[in-house]
Amino acid sequence: MPEPVLPTTARLLLARTARAQREGRSPSLVAGVVRDGDLAWSAGRGDVAEPHSDVQYRLGSISKTVTAVAVMRLRDEGRLHLDDHLDGHLPGTPFGNRTVGQLLSHLAGASAESPGGWWERTPGGSLEDLGLAPEDVVLGAARRFHYSNLGFGLLGELVARLRGASWEDAVTAEVLAPLGMDRTTPRPVAPAAQGTAVHPWADVVLPEPEHHAGVMAAAGQLWATLEDLARFAAFLIGDTGDVLDPATLEEMTVPAGVDSSAPGWSAYGLGVQVVRMDGRTLVGHGGSMPGFLAGVFVDREEATGAVSLANTTAGLDAVVFGLLSDLRAAEPRVVEPWRPSPSPVPLELLGVWFWGPSPYVLRAVGAGMLHLMPLPGRSGRASRFTAQDDGMWVGLDGYFAGETLRIAEDHLDLDTFVFTRTPYDTDAPVPGGVDEAGWR
Template sequence: MRIEPSTARSLSQRLAVEQSTQRLPSIAAGIVRDGQLVWSDAIGAPDGRADGAATTTDTQYRIGSISKTFVAVEVMRLRDEGRLDLGDTIGTHLPEVPFPQVTIAQLLTHTSGLQAESNGQWWERSEGGPWADLMASAPALRSTPGTTFHYSNVGYAVLGELIARRRGKPWQDAVSAGILTPLGMTRTTTRPVEPAAPGLAVHPSADLLHLEPEHDAGAMAPAGQLWSTVQDLAIWAAFLGGQTRDVLARSSLTEMLQPIAVNDLAGAPWSGAHGLGWQMWNVAGRRFAGHGGSMPGFLATLRVDISSGDGVVLMTNATSGLGPATSELLDLFTEHEPIAPAPWRADQSQSAALDLTGLWFWGTYEFRLALGTDGELRLGTLGEGRGARFKPAGDGWTGMDGYYRGEPLRVERNDTGRPVRLVLASFVFTRTPYDDAAEVAGGLHPAGWH
């Protein structure tokens, strides 16, 4: 896809404004559509000096906690291979941990209750130690597992060790073999490979720089060790947008993108949540997924509109200062390059289930059933009450949304083949309220409607 030159100029202008007004040594960004990097640019010099070499979209930046998404996908790959279950307690696989009751799913969603940071020195600026040292420091639970959201870098160190045990190799080697190499992400590494930007801090009250340390975080590395480029992160954004290739089943990615743990701020309506390794945002009815990353000297973001697959990646080498460029770049792109809706077409396959359409009643509640694409049924209005979609499954359908997610729906017909009952999670839907032509649990009063 080729975007309009005016769109590219507007995006580059917005990126330049971010670099200048936010006083960032350098910044690089890209936009993804239909699985392709359709725009990218880089502004500034990695060393922050006026005479320094210009940054490019092939310059590496440390991506911090975006590293966690690779760890999470590798855990899901292990699940899909039958090597673990998300409901397993971590003590089943790592018996030495002092919190054996925590589940793998809780670690992925930051609901384990595990402490946020490791004990001892500030791990993000200190040379890391081995797994045995991390466990010897006795990381503790801060809340009852499964009861609240509490972001935990230590939790992803644990998941990194889980991968190492199940794969029989270091977590980074497993991620490289199973994810990076198949996707062609050759510039994503655990340590910087030139050209790479140095981590810098910008003085808040002066135009001065301070060099941040670069190190191996050891056992804590799965929480934020990886370095990447615009081109490589664009591939990862395309993956998140559905271009999973053979790395992960699409159904497993969909499972990862269900918001599970709300990142609740007291007194404020929530707009952010976490799924199985991915951050989620709900912005004016649009659902986004991705992750942010920060390490001393670096900030990075990856965000994808789940419905369209459009995504943005952005990296800068500053400890703080990044403004709203990430969301504004994506908004600017979609405003200038809107996606045309798919043309409507008749679907002859729907004729087989046409007799299911129309009104159904659960007690005295009215629901309208309509047919959707790919054999889906739509019962009621999605987002209202118990409205939900159902996908074909065997001889019936399975709920896809809300209250009925994962619940079976079965159609029962009379001797003439006419549908008379929908049985959904034991509830009975009939063509009229408490239809006397259909069996209703609990029976019907002999007087009927009176």
């Protein structure tokens, strides 16, 4: 069980949740923070039954992340590759030359919505019923991020066909049940909140319809309780169990097409939203369907998360970001103590190296990794590296992610860049050579 938050922290979190429910005019709102794998605090405001943590609300697009986990499981099993064209697994659509990875990261140029009636408010049918046409391709592949519900409908159908089961049966068996999310279902199971719209100019409400979205279910069908959403937050923090390899989860959280070294940004990984806020990188997903708003975001470095569920169509700002900020300020994580650890390379190879005239520092940073970065106060590119069996090192992040570092006594060779012990060392294999007259 997680350690409960302090009484003063609980008051702070409750005050934020109460203000969000009142100012957002949501008939009900349940919210909580996650620590040590479970809810450390939660509350319900408005017309919500108790226990508030066991009332179902519709998750909306958080369902996309569940779908993405099912796709990545297929990848890890070798059943598909992220660079596979969709036609190889799901033939007959106008997206045949777009890849699985592009669909996961909303880079496939697929229309935001499926053709026909608004799928979020009308019952759906099969993929064939959609009648997809060339005009449903609205952008070129990998040109820009373009959020696509249709793209995740196609991914859900891909999962169904490769598993030989419906999308909901596949994700229940492979994701929800192993995580203990027994109260997460494709249709509401009592106790469940009624989806509502709130009139913009009066304090009156209107019930929203509920239905099965058919092939579009993978984009927003699931219902869950706060308790189950907290379990999913723990999964996103890193408690993946037998559902996903931790390295695969880490891969999903890498932003696509965004410079993650920038001070503030919002991006998408493989089925997850990644945002930079107040100097922190947060991972998760928001969700909205007519009548419902939801959110689950985690700070993986802080090992905390926040979850919220509300039964209103619009008007409620994302409360989860504020809860994470409050928790971090009131009860910051106490990190593990530093302890000495052996260097993965001889000490004489560490220290200052020069790329041309620019000074860099190569450091051992624990867990058998190296970090190459500009000298403090200088601008430049930085990356961490991990050792390979062949004696080489591969970049984990930053500009040199995926690139190979080769270490010699007198130079570093990194993706054609040569770093030397002195600026433009005449005794090292500097590309283009060094003027024989030297510095003058």
